[in-house]
Amino acid sequence: GQEFQFGPCRVEGVVLQELWEAFWAVKDIVQAKDNITSVRLLRKEILQNVSDVESCYLIRALLKFYLNTIFKGYLGKAADSRIRKSFSTLANNFFVIASKLQPSQENDMFSISESARRRFLLFQRAFKQLDIQSAQTKAFGEVDILLTWMEKFYQ
């Protein structure tokens, strides 16, 4: 079957189509709750021209942030059962992917991991400029941008 190849980091056992279907089922509802349309968290420059090697560091940071900061807080508020179902599909799969990513910690990779960290910080800084609830809603509404980028590494 297909697998993710974020440079040296390979992740099997995840069906990307299931993530798409989970998000698409709630896309309109979730994005309609995001009223701050003048702010985009996952801006083009964050995800553009990411090298394969760098992608493992970046995706790991993003997925851990989604799990610990966005999904963790959001589930309690998600009253709509459709959102909760999609939500758990996404969260479970993000957890599987994140737990299988083992980026190299070698010294010679420092500059690459730093580049990935700078990209992630752009995202995190934009997130922190909003109140936590608006930021969580916005980040959840931008899962289509994240999945579009992840799809490039799915073969």
Next chain:
Amino acid sequence: VLCISGGLPKPTNITFLSINMRNILQWSPPEGLQGTEVTYTVQYFIYGQKKWLNKSECRNISRTCCDLSVETSDYEHQYYAKVKAIWETNCSKWAETGRFNPFLETQIGPPGIALTTDERSISIVLTAPEKWKRNPEDSSLSMQQIYSNLKYNVSVYNTQSNRTWSQCVTNHTLVLSWLEPDTLYCVHVESFVPGPPRLAQPSEKLCVRTLKDQTSAVKVK
């Protein structure tokens, strides 16, 4: 245009119709105002930016659609659009779309199909659909270049046995073998891209007859 806002009901059913990145905003007249001389004004917005932008060719128009292909041609962005109705000194509030993501939502048009046949096989050559372009002289961009995972669902119908079968291919050439001689086969093809669900645009049906079996023709002599 100075008008009393909210004096009219909003336009309804506002959506993007998008095929091969040709992105057309369309809507229905406000309830109860079909047939009256209502005009419309359109604006669009790039998600993450600051201002609503005018579309000058869609200011005070009477038609209920507006081509925003140029304004939404960067498919790494997402967009909103809105339209309001104006009639005499009254106008409606804005009716707004949801967030439109052309990369994920555009329908992929059918490929071009060329068929050649012999006695027991049909060769199919597919040409990927082209991205919409502003001017015919502009250089073409194949949808394959945008969607590297573009695939095709080829359906084949044997008009004699009434049997249909389909197969999914990624390359652009396909040979159907072990066919019946002197039989009319019809083919239609759909393009599709894995990912979010998209409406499909099936191709026209193309039919071709396999050649007569030459060996039986020789025996007859």
